[in-house]
Amino acid sequence: MKKLQAIEDLLSVLALLTMALLPLAEMTIRPFYPTGIPGSTLWVQHLVLWVTFLGAAVAAREKQLLSLASGDRLFAGRAEPLRRWLVAGIGFSVCLVLAKGGWDLIVAEREGGSLLALGVPVWVVQLVMPVGWAVIGWRLLEAAPGGRWGRISAGALAGVPLAALWFDDWGESGLALPIFLVLLGATALGAPIFVGLGGIAALLLWSNFDPVSAIAAEAYGLTTSPILPTVPLFTLAGYILAEGETPHRLVALFRAWFGWIPGGIALVALLVCAFFTSFTGGSGVTILAMGGLLYPMLREARYPERFSTGLLTSAGSLGLLFPPSLAVILYGLVAQIDIRQLFVSGMVPGILEIALVGGFALLFSRRTGRGAVAFSLREALSQSWRSKWEALIPMVVLGAILGGFATLAEAAALMVLYALVLEFGGRRRLSIRRDLLRVAGAASTLIGGVLMILAVAKGLTNYLIIAEIPAAMLEAVQDRVGSRLLFLLLLNLFLLLVGCLMDVYSAIAVVVPLIAPLGMAYGVDPFHLGIIFLVNLELGYLTPPVGMNLFLASYRFERPLTEVYRAALPFLGIRALAVLLVTYFPPLTQALPRLLGF
Amino acid sequence: QARVKIRMGTLAPKGSNWHQLLEEMGFRWKQATGGEVELTIYAGGIVGGEEEMIRKMRIGQLQAAAISNAGLAEVERSAYGLMVPMMFESYQEWDYVRQEVNRDLEAKLSERGFKVLTWSDVGWVYFFTRTPLQTPEQLRQRRLGASPSEPATLDIMKWAGLNPVPITIADTATGLQTGLIDTIYIPLIFAQGSQLYREARNMTDLRWVPLQGALLMHEDGLERLSAEHRSKILEIAREVGERLRRQTREQEEEALQTMKERGLQVWPVDEPTRRQWLELARGAYPRIRERLVSPEVFDKIQSLRDAYRAGAGAGRDPR
Ligand code: NA
Ligand code: NA
Numbered sequence: 001m002k003k004l005q006a007i008e009d010l011l012s013v014l015a016l017l018t019m020a021l022l023p024l025a026e027m028t029i030r031p032f033y034p035t036g037i038p039g040s041t042l043w044v045q046h047l048v049l050w051v052t053f054l055g056a057a058v059a060a061r062e063k064q065l066l067s068l069a070s071g072d073r074l075f076a077g078r079a080e081p082l083r084r085w086l087v088a089g090i091g092f093s094v095c096l097v098l099a100k101g102g103w104d105l106i107v108a109e110r111e112g113g114s115l116l117a118l119g120v121p122v123w124v125v126q127l128v129m130p131v132g133w134a135v136i137g138w139r140l141l142e143a144a145p146g147g148r149w150g151r152i153s154a155g156a157l158a159g160v161p162l163a164a165l166w167f168d169d170w171g172e173s174g175l176a177l178p179i180f181l182v183l184l185g186a187t188a189l190g191a192p193i194f195v196g197l198g199g200i201a202a203l204l205l206w207s208n209f210d211p212v213s214a215i216a217a218e219a220y221g222l223t224t225s226p227i228l229p230t231v232p233l234f235t236l237a238g239y240i241l242a243e244g245e246t247p248h249r250l251v252a253l254f255r256a257w258f259g260w261i262p263g264g265i266a267l268v269a270l271l272v273c274a275f276f277t278s279f280t281g282g283s284g285v286t287i288l289a290m291g292g293l294l295y296p297m298l299r300e301a302r303y304p305e306r307f308s309t310g311l312l313t314s315a316g317s318l319g320l321l322f323p324p325s326l327a328v329i330l331y332g333l334v335a336q337i338d339i340r341q342l343f344v345s346g347m348v349p350g351i352l353e354i355a356l357v358g359g360f361a362l363l364f365s366r367r368t369g370r371g372a373v374a375f376s377l378r379e380a381l382s383q384s385w386r387s388k389w390e391a392l393i394p395m396v397v398l399g400a401i402l403g404g405f406a407t408l409a410e411a412a413a414l415m416v417l418y419a420l421v422l423e424f425g426g427r428r429r430l431s432i433r434r435d436l437l438r439v440a441g442a443a444s445t446l447i448g449g450v451l452m453i454l455a456v457a458k459g460l461t462n463y464l465i466i467a468e469i470p471a472a473m474l475e476a477v478q479d480r481v482g483s484r485l486l487f488l489l490l491l492n493l494f495l496l497l498v499g500c501l502m503d504v505y506s507a508i509a510v511v512v513p514l515i516a517p518l519g520m521a522y523g524v525d526p527f528h529l530g531i532i533f534l535v536n537l538e539l540g541y542l543t544p545p546v547g548m549n550l551f552l553a554s555y556r557f558e559r560p561l562t563e564v565y566r567a568a569l570p571f572l573g574i575r576a577l578a579v580l581l582v583t584y585f586p587p588l589t590q591a592l593p594r595l596l597g598f
Numbered sequence: 599q600a601r602v603k604i605r606m607g608t609l610a611p612k613g614s615n616w617h618q619l620l621e622e623m624g625f626r627w628k629q630a631t632g633g634e635v636e637l638t639i640y641a642g643g644i645v646g647g648e649e650e651m652i653r654k655m656r657i658g659q660l661q662a663a664a665i666s667n668a669g670l671a672e673v674e675r676s677a678y679g680l681m682v683p684m685m686f687e688s689y690q691e692w693d694y695v696r697q698e699v700n701r702d703l704e705a706k707l708s709e710r711g712f713k714v715l716t717w718s719d720v721g722w723v724y725f726f727t728r729t730p731l732q733t734p735e736q737l738r739q740r741r742l743g744a745s746p747s748e749p750a751t752l753d754i755m756k757w758a759g760l761n762p763v764p765i766t767i768a769d770t771a772t773g774l775q776t777g778l779i780d781t782i783y784i785p786l787i788f789a790q791g792s793q794l795y796r797e798a799r800n801m802t803d804l805r806w807v808p809l810q811g812a813l814l815m816h817e818d819g820l821e822r823l824s825a826e827h828r829s830k831i832l833e834i835a836r837e838v839g840e841r842l843r844r845q846t847r848e849q850e851e852e853a854l855q856t857m858k859e860r861g862l863q864v865w866p867v868d869e870p871t872r873r874q875w876l877e878l879a880r881g882a883y884p885r886i887r888e889r890l891v892s893p894e895v896f897d898k899i900q901s902l903r904d905a906y907r908a909g910a911g912a913g914r915d916p917r
Contacts, residue, residue: 041746041764108656213657221650226766404777407769
């Protein structure tokens with residue numbers, strides 16, 4: 001068993017690293033041999049599929065699949081085993097349904113006989129889907145309490161959906177609503193988010209007489225789309241940097257330059273957070289990885305506990321608009337708009353957010369009178385020299401793309417190489433023997449968890465589009481909402497709610513196809529809409545009771561959730577102000593792209 | 599008899615010529631079958647690219663789709679026989695050959711579970727470049743972008759002695775701006791529709807290859823129709839397909855005019871240079887014949903074309 005697990009870990013890390021190496025090899029040989037490696041782009045794309053399912057399977061084993069987790073605290077004592085039993089049974093059932101859909105897809109593809117490259121049939125590569133879902137389902141079931149009989153009884157829950165799939169005409173039996181409520185309940189009680197989304201997608205497709213294999217088809221289509229390799233690659237790079245020397249050097253660098261300003265240390269924390277979020281793409285990673293370093297630094301500079309907690313909780317989502325943020329890339333992908341223009345549109349709003357939060361921190365710090373350290377130009381310059389390679393990181397990516405050396409995916413791979421060389425070679429903070437498997441493994445679990453959510457959320461989108469929900473919604477809204485201002489206001493409230501209930505990735509996959517046609521109909525510029533969407537969603541992460549950042553902060557800083565709520569409140573107000581400014585003052589997003597000639 | 603719902607996907611944007619004609623076809627299907635056949639069209643690629651639409655037809659979520667020949671070739675490789683560079687010079691000889699070859703293709707697709715409702719055109723593929731391109735020698739020095747999702751089209755370019763850089767459609771505009779690539783080859787109508795010509799403002803006046811399209815329906819969807827309804831919707835589809843073809847060919851002229859007005863430069867190719875281009879393209883023929891298509895299909899296409907040039911089309915204008 002132990003050996004099998006080691007092989008599984010190794011496979012998922014190897015898939016991830018190969019994904020980084022192939023584009024680099026391609027880039028290197030292109031000047032001499034322009035046609036590159038045969039099919040390498042295709043292989044890289046299909047490695048994402050494997051990374052997704054291997055990573056998610058490992059995450060399931062380690063109980064690290066992303067969940068709302070709020071249920072953990074609600075149930076205690078005698079009800080707790082019941083909760084775990086239900087979550088295990090539902091998780092298993094949904095995974096079996098997904099696996100069956102995956103199998104149906106493979107049967108259909110086999111008949112079609114499509115080849116990938118080098119004579120490998122597509123269905124062979126797709127095998128990872130049904131197998132992966134089955135393994136994940138089994139692992140979720142294993143968490144059921146009550147030994148063997150607990151597992152058997154929880155597993156028996158799967159009989160309901162399987163019978164429903166068998167007898168097609170159950171579609172009109174009124175079973176849909178109760179199952180829907182059970183799925184929502186299980187997700188609220190701590191079932192993995194992908195189980196909730198996948199279950200609801202399967203249910204909706206089934207009651208619309210559509211094949212459940214559509215989820216597998218969408219999962220395959222999404223994970224093998226050309227832009228997606230950037231997601232795992234930038235995340236891996238961010239993980240390596242976060243585990244290495246970079247956070248320490250960046251803190252030292254920013255401290256030397258800004259530490260003398262009253263409130264400067266808070267500013268340092270904000271900038272470091274923004275920097276990391278732009279690379280890792282999830283505020284969660286930033287809070288988890290940076291919290292341990294920045295929280296003590298703030299406390300040392302005599303910032304109160306509550307202020308420090310609130311600042312870091314909020315800072316986790318700053319930087320989500322800056323390149324190479326994955327949220328922006330994914331939004332552009334789903335909304336089918338130019339990703340570069342979306343990045344340019346987000347520059348000013350991103351800086352505005354940092355300025356507002358930073359301004360608040362400076363005001364707050366006036367009470368403490370002066371900065372934590374005295375300014376010395378010599379120290380600042382020497383820190384700059386010491387951290388030159390860290391400070392150059394953004395230039396590597398932008399330089400490679402703008403210089404015409406690399407595509408976006410190749411730039412992401414280059415970033416991984418840079419991080420590897422810097423942390424394992426130059427800085428020697430990490431050692432290949434001791435740390436490579438551990439760090440890449442941690443990255444691949446998170447990647448698997450996130451991409452799995454995105455993949456099944458795409459299945460939900462499939463239903464929405466096939467059932468022509470966006471068109472129906474457009475009609476309904478246009479009948480009731482007359483003015484653009486009212487539309488924008490309702491949009492703000494709606495997105496706030498979405499941000500509370502969903503992570504950024506599923507929100508993009510599910511909600512963007514719904515609101516993009518609405519925005520178009522009300523004459524909202526698609527890039528403006530994109531930035532509103534992202535900034536608004538960040539707000540949701542800070543909104544009680546289910547903001548994702550609040551949970552993570554509570555976990556990371558070991559503070560009760562209610563205390564984190566209170567700590568985050570003032571920052572929530574400031575971010576709300578930013579949302580309003582971005583929404584109702586379009587030049588903030590539109591002036592810069594216009595200036596640069598987009 | 600129960601009502602039959604047919605879902606059809608297309609990449610054609612909502613409101614485009616193609617989309618409007620398909621809508622009209624759906625209306626006529628409904629009329630001709632007394633309201634029993636209902637067509638829903640998913641336009642603008644919202645149900646995925648060609649590969650995804652084919653996959654969704656296989657699992658039974660879509661019943662039909664408008665697919666280009668490149669997508670068809672992913673289902674049935676011999677379709678590449680109609681994408682041999684510089685095999686055809688004019689629509690007349692292309693029409694002569696494709697009518698015959700498409701009959702064979704229909705039979706092969708039907709073995710794979712797909713029925714062709716009708717054939718139509720997407721139009722000629724041309725080279726669009728950042729700096730003027732007139733000779734094959736110049737093209738050998740260029741960074742030619744090609745989509746990696748169709749490995750065979752990349753192979754064809756390699757066999758012709760060129761150096762295609764694999765680049766996805768998503769990266770193409772950026773790639774042209776940054777200089778990662780400087781040359782692309784795409785259907786003229788797509789150059790205008792996608793606005794890619796604004797990044798590559800020179801067009802070489804050389805018809806590289808014609809691209810056709812098909813309305814494809816999965817047999818499972820077709821089997822749900824009565825024989826009578828089946829023949830009715832097929833008849834209507836064929837008629838619409840012919841109109842699409844005529845309109846596309848007219849649209850091609852208009853698109854070129856529009857692009858020229860917005861700054862596209864068209865570079866002529868004289869007869870001696872054309873022969874050089876032909877030589878370049880022919881360099882790929884042996885391998886297309888043996889590895890990609892099959893000698894049988896390739897030879898049939900070539901001899902049909904030669905027969906047209908010798909007889910039916912003799913005395914024609916070479917362009
Ligand atoms: Na965030
Ligand atoms: Na942001």
